[in-house]
Amino acid sequence: MARNLAFAIIILINCLFSFKYLERYTDHYLGLTILYLFVQVFLIVLYKRIEKRKLIQVSLLSGLILIPILIAIYSFIYIDPMELNVDRWSVIDSFWNQLLSGRYPYYAVSHMGNIPGPMPFYYLVALPFYLTNTYSFLSAIGCLVFIFFLFKELNLSLIPISVIISIFSLVTFYEIVVLSNLFTFSVLVAIALFYFEKRFRKESKGILINAIILGLLLATRSVYSLAYVVFFISFLKTRMINVRQAAAYSAIILTSFVLTFVPLLLFYFDDFFKMNPFIVQSSFLLPASLIPLLFIIAVIFGFLAKTTWQRFLYSGFTIFLSILIYAIYLISQYGFLEALYQSKIDISYFIFSIPFLLIGKLTFTKKINIDQIANSGYATGSFHNLQLSKPQQ
16 A cells, blocks of 8 residues: 555656646646646556566666666757756855855855755765766766666566656656756665665674765755654664664764764854855745654654665655645645745655655565565675566556
């Protein structure tokens, strides 16, 4: 039930993008959105009949790799960023322009008049793409890393239909064309959580490095803290770790997170307390009174999650619900039509949940539970020897 709900949410997000953005180009956007829904359902039915054909699998894998790259190349050559109605690239651009000019970066203003919201490590990851002006490839790389991860760790013999519908979608096209990067950063966080759990069970020394990486990735967007809560509450509830271990790893993560702000505090101490990502996010997204509700939801899902696939799936549910609450709040303030079509709601935030939902669904399908790795034949290796027990979705 839960994994089917995850797939339904992904399809819903695809349709939401269709409903909003096709309205800009045609009066038939509602009909086209319904058609898009039926096309996705048709593909699910059709794929079950042809999924085992080698030519189909080779063609799909080639498409999963080539299409994001081709869209990125097209966007790089033909899309004028200044004409876009999305300014994630411009926020990065203005941040680094401001900082490299010796000015406090959180006073920067994008070409649409927005100030930087993400945290410092986000901009550090984006620095190579700023220097080369290749933001579309930052968007595309998330798809490629995700595909590589799925094949490496889940040993996919058949490409799941859920991956096909997620990558060959309006969401992916949107992300790359408008130089967004939400999917890429969510993929990085989800993969880091996966390896943290895997290495902990293997008692690997790399667990400390992985905890540091989790802290750095937390210093990109605060929404990922909800997934961290789900995972650590679940670890404690299932006795995968004890309170002392949870406290130690949490301290490492938080220390790594805090250290990303140290340069700003050293060079722009007074400015930091006038404007910083915490102030921006609390001012422009949700009122502070609703933030505890999001963490309560995360704690509840953490108690419910008992296995690897549940931890990912419930993290996806938590993030999706947090964005839904944000959307409902803005609809209550502006009304549905204005909130949606005047971009009071940034529906692209729903993308945050997609990698978590997909990994949760696919780890269930593959019957992978990292909790059991330490006691299995796979404790010192990868998942490459696992076999499919049933068709993937």
